[in-house]
Amino acid sequence: MADPTPAFSTTSVTVVRDESLYSVPLNRAVQLDIILPPAYNAHAPEPYPVLYLNDGQDLPRLRLAEVLDSLYAQQAVRPFVLVAVHTHADRIQEYGTAAQADYMKRGSKAGLYTDFVLTELLPHIHTHYRVSAAPGQAAFAGFSLGGLSAFDIVFHHPEHFSRAGVFSGSFWWRSKAFSSAYDDDTDRIMHTLVRQGRYTPGTQFWLQTGTLDETSDRNNNGVIDSIDDTLDLIAELEKIGYQREKPGIAGNVRYVEVEGGHHNPETWGAIMPDFLTWAFGR
Numbered sequence: 001m002a003d004p005t006p007a008f009s010t011t012s013v014t015v016v017r018d019e020s021l022y023s024v025p026l027n028r029a030v031q032l033d034i035i036l037p038p039a040y041n042a043h044a045p046e047p048y049p050v051l052y053l054n055d056g057q058d059l060p061r062l063r064l065a066e067v068l069d070s071l072y073a074q075q076a077v078r079p080f081v082l083v084a085v086h087t088h089a090d091r092i093q094e095y096g097t098a099a100q101a102d103y104m105k106r107g108s109k110a111g112l113y114t115d116f117v118l119t120e121l122l123p124h125i126h127t128h129y130r131v132s133a134a135p136g137q138a139a140f141a142g143f144s145l146g147g148l149s150a151f152d153i154v155f156h157h158p159e160h161f162s163r164a165g166v167f168s169g170s171f172w173w174r175s176k177a178f179s180s181a182y183d184d185d186t187d188r189i190m191h192t193l194v195r196q197g198r199y200t201p202g203t204q205f206w207l208q209t210g211t212l213d214e215t216s217d218r219n220n221n222g223v224i225d226s227i228d229d230t231l232d233l234i235a236e237l238e239k240i241g242y243q244r245e246k247p248g249i250a251g252n253v254r255y256v257e258v259e260g261g262h263h264n265p266e267t268w269g270a271i272m273p274d275f276l277t278w279a280f281g282r
Contacts, residue, residue: 210261
């Protein structure tokens, strides 16, 4: 692999464009943006923690380089490497839950995407960048459907990742269309997978919603579906042993509700410091 060339840089972090990765399971080239911390040392005695991020093409709208500059200037986070994975025209098929597609057959390549992450992306990053392979030093995050994907990957692969960040996660992902036969308790796919899963010590989850993520309220309880679906997922995590963070209780599940927050990169970028200090704080 030729040395990656900077796409753009700031006074603190450097963003490198890496176009050298070709995925066999996905049958396509996968473009990466790598954000290196200030004074990144490719030969550092200790490898850097690492954050893998879905929807990497949204870095500019997230203002992520600027967010990181500010956090590093405040010494609010440890130096870490961020790997932003650009999505593809097949996003609706590659993101989802690896175990099954939804009722419309969306997410049909989510298993292949997980295979790509575990067998191609991780080895590529471990080979070409000074990052840790220890699960305790690795996080995976994403937005909307990419957040569902990140949660699914971390929940089912704690041998590789210890923390998940989910911004406005698509936890409505369901096995049936909304109708008289649909049942929240049995037909939301990720909730069922968590119910069938198990608690893994050391695994942590950060989940966010915005009060203006959407307007839908399918059960007419006065709470929008994105909030209901996320809170219900947290309840399923608690049933298998995870503990929600509360005043005076650290917990291993943090929930952040953004008043007036929308389903867009601007809201996610604004709340990003909360996630990054949670995941990589000093």
